[in-house]
Amino acid sequence: MKKFVMGFLLGISISLSAVSYASDIQEVMRTNVKLLYKNAEIDLEKGPYEVFNYHGNNYVSVRLIAETLKLPIEFDELSNKILLGSYRLDESVELRELLNNDFKSVMSISIQYGDGTKTEVNDLKNVNEITQRLSELKLYISEKQENGYGYLYNLLIKTQNGDIMYPSNLNIQGDIFKSNAKTDELDSFIMSLRSQ
Incomplete structure (x- = not known):
């Protein structure tokens, strides 16, 4: 009888837990x-x-x-996050819009190259050449939102309204953009200033 009661109670508890689940x-x-x-x-x-x-x-x-x-999407396994890009894959974005600056009040530009060397650009001719090239840049978001390794240079653009950073790896405000012919031309020009 004792086994019967224990079996009955066990059966009831299993049934109740299954109903609860x-x-x-x-x-x-x-x-x-x-x-x-x-x-x-x-x-x-x-x-x-x-x-x-x-x-x-x-x-x-x-x-x-x-x-x-048409937004870029990437899954970051390390942080367990889904990353959505801010800009559409099929639409260009002007660098002026991204950095919220028209590059008209630039006083000087500091260049820090990937190896750590620095160059100050203060002469009006080269400042105007760089700002003209920057103002013409149109960028497309990269499908893969993965950081590349290293960079050629970073520009610190000093304006009357504050400083602006332009990285050659095109990781701008948390979004990664694709290089194109215009960014490649800018890169070549900036690298040519290194030897001057």
Whole structure:
């Protein structure tokens, strides 16, 4: 009889814990909704991506949203973070806009090269040449938001309104941009000043 009572109590406790566990499980359901962006349907099968409903809200992959909006996306395993770029992959951004400066009140420019050597640019001709090249730069966000190794130089641009930093590795305000013909020309010009 003692074994029967212990077995009965054990059976009841297992049943109650299973009921308790089941009440904590929330129902997540696949939904058959269509997603539209700019009045065009998003192809969910290209991923393949699915839409889930949880507590009356629809959820989709962050990657699907990033790809649809043409934003760069990267997963950083070390920090366990999803990184979304601030700018679209298909639109250029002017450096003047990024740095919030028109480069018209530049007094001097300090160049620090990758090996630690420094050059001060104070002559009006070279200051104007550098600021002209900077003001013409249009950049595209890099698909991969990964820091490169090293840099050729950093420019410290001294203006009447404060100092501005321009890094040759194009890591600007937390976003990484792709080099292009104009940035390469600027790099060549800045490197030529090193030997003067």
